[in-house]
Amino acid sequence: MRPRKPSVPRIAALPPAVLAGGALTIGAGGLYLAGLLVAGGEIEDGTTVRGVDIGGLSRAEAVRKLEGSLPAAGLQKITVRAAGREDTVETRQAGLAFDAERTVDRAARSGLDPVGAIGGLFRSGGAVEPVVQVDEDKARSAVGKLAKTHDRTPRDGAVTFGDGKVRQVTPRTGFTLDQDASVEALRAAFERGERNAVTVLPGRETRPKVGADEVRRAVREFAQPAVSAPVTLTAGGQRFTVGPGVLGEHLSLRPDDGGRLRPHLDEKGLLATPAVAEPLASLPTTPKNARLGLNGDKAVVTADGTSAQEVTAKALGKAVMPLLTKSGAARTGEIATRTTQPDLTRENAARLGLTEKVSSFTVNFEPAAYRTQNVGRAVELINGSLVKPNETWSFNRTVGERTKANGFTDGIMILDDQYTKAPGGGVSAVATTVFNAMFFAGVKPVEHGAHSFYIERYPEGREATVAWGSLDLRFTNDTGNALYIEAQSTETSVTITFLGTKKYDEIKSVKGPRTEVREPERKVSTDKECVPQTPLQGFDVTVQRVFYDGGREVKREPFRTHYTPRDEIVCRSPEDTPDAANRASATNASGVEQSLFDLAGLGL
Structure with a gap:
């Protein structure tokens, strides 16, 4: 280190001194000036920073010396504890370092103020703490990583069951690191420079709601x-x-x-x-x-x-x-x-007015396996229906969609004015029977529709068909008492009987003449699903429902029906010639034409 200049000549150059009471008294301004002259812009003798002597050096020399020496004097790692667990922080990665220039400013500052300058006349320098600089971005990044490691959500204690055994979930206290305060704690720890010390990082604990x-x-x-x-x-x-x-x-x-x-x-x-x-x-x-x-x-x-x-x-x-x-x-x-309790019991049957036969109707048909199944299934679903006063009964709601899942099979039905195969074919025989039982019971019709063309086994103008989603058969019980529907079937017939209390003595049907008669056409089909069809005229007809009470007619209701012609359908394969088709249709004893006549008894 460079030798300090002798101080005697500088003291000799001071203003005249006055001795009073055995002490040397100098004006304050003079002493300050003297202190500055003694310092001479250099660091006081004996000034050290973390063991590095910078006394007597100029500012520039002191900065250079500290820049070379201070990094080794600082902590390389800081041991921290958060939420009871320890970790280490690399000070360099956390942006912690010593600022040599500001440290020299701190060391020299005492020589610049009046008190420090005057004091410098009577003492030498001492230990000065270095100034710490913090790279905020790096420090917050380092603390953020600590938070990811040490932060934890609270966990409530719990009890679960598995395989008939009880399992306990241990509660856990939650912890959230105070990142702003943790940056300051790291800065302070670096500044203190205490090796082997543990710095506790501040945070907030959250107790579980359900404890042990x-x-x-x-x-x-x-x-x-x-x-x-x-x-x-x-x-x-x-x-x-x-x-x-x-x-x-x-x-x-x-x-x-x-x-x-x-x-x-x-x-x-x-x-x-x-x-x-x-x-x-x-x-x-x-x-x-x-x-x-x-x-x-x-x-x-x-x-x-x-x-x-x-x-x-x-x-x-x-x-x-x-x-x-x-x-x-x-x-x-x-x-x-x-x-x-059921709606109908032995005890309340009479009170509901279920005392006698109100009406009954039977439809006969030729036996066919599909018809026996479909008619029997519909009868099973209808039998036992109880219709309370003013309630409306629905065929489709009672029977449901005619699907295989509902117990129905494929059969013959009318679609687009011709016979075709579809699930539930033959059910219209049940619908027609219900319609006639309703007709002669005198109850109020709500919805019904006839077949598009006339089918010979049904009464003209007094028959009905149904189609899921488009056409229903519905009536309202306006008799004033409950109605019970009994449904029965055989392989060749279906019978529907209404039980209740008669509102009228008798109900008759009076059919008018056929009008607007229209002739059918002849069509040849090569569709592989083709079903032969016999020809029948189309016509209009009106049926009167006549009500009698006390032996006299009390009212009439007309039921008007429009039937389209039933076209003749001849089925043949695409390979058949027109002459062969004509010969087949002219034969009544065998072949296609015989099939047409057979189907007259096997339709819906």
Whole structure:
């Protein structure tokens, strides 16, 4: 180090001194000036920064020396603790370093102010702490990485069930690092330079709502007893057992607003599980009306109705929950069932007005396998229909869509004014029979439609067809009493009978003459799905429904029907010549033309 200049000559050059009371008294301004002259723009002797001596150096020399020496004197790593876990931070990556120029400014500053300058006349320099500079972007990036490692969300304690066993979830305190304060904590730690020290980074802890004590209480008081043994249940005379494994699948413990775990049972899920659903399947879930028949013209009950016993999810839960904290024989309970009575019973049949035959009608047809199945299925669905006063009965709603899934098969029906194959063919025989029973019962028609062309086995102007989604057969019961529909069928007939109380003495049908007669055409089809068809005239006809009461006519209602001609359809393959087709159609004893006549009896 360069030798400091002798101080005696500079003191000799000071202004005259005055001795008073044995002390040298110098004017304040003079002392300040003297101090500046002594300093001479250099760092005071004995000034050190982290053990690096910069005393007597010029500013520029001190800066250069510190820039070369300070990095090695600073911490390379800082050990930190956050949320109870330790980590290290590379100071360089965190943007922490010493600022040599500002450190020299700090060392020299004491010599520039009056107090420091005057004090410099009587003392030498000392240790000066270096100034720390922080690269904010790097520091925040480093702290952000620490947050990703040490931040954690709080976890509530919980209780779960699996395979009939209880599992506990340990609660965990959450922690969020205070990143702004952590940057300052790293800066301060770097400035202190204490090696082997641990810097605690500040943050905010979040306590779980459900603590360990609550978990232990819930296990002890509910969870463990709940799956300790099966429960035995009784419903509608059915007795069955539900094991711990099944119970656990539908049990849970949920925290309330106060952090207390409350038991919850998935009632709907438990009701649907096979262990519960299968024993309950034998219970009647829908009531069945009593069956009526005729003794002469009098209505009689042939089979009494049965009530339904329904087990609801709510009732199941109400029965099960109290059993779960019990033991031994006390884990047995009964499920309350909801009983639903049928609309028609032996006791109320007479009160409903179901006392006599109101009307009956039969349609005969040629036997065919598809017709037997489809007519029989429709009859099965209609039989026993109860139509209360002012209710409207619907064929389509009662019978449903004519699909294979609903019990119907492919048969012959009319589509676009010609016979074709489709599911439910032959059901119009049932529709026609219902229409006529309705006609002679005198009830109010709401919707009905005849076939597009006339079919010989049905009464002219008094027949009906149905089509799913487009044409229904509906009537409203305006008799003032209930109506019961009895439906029966054989391989060659269908009979529909209305039971109730007659509103009129008698109802007759009066058919008018055919009008607007139209001739059919002859068509040849090569469609592979072609169905032969015999020709028949089209015409209009009006049928009067005549009501009698007290032996006299009280009113008439007209039913007008328009039939299109039934064209002759001759089926042939594309290879057939026109001459061959003509010869086939002229033959009545065999071949295609014979098939046409056969189908006259096998249509809808």
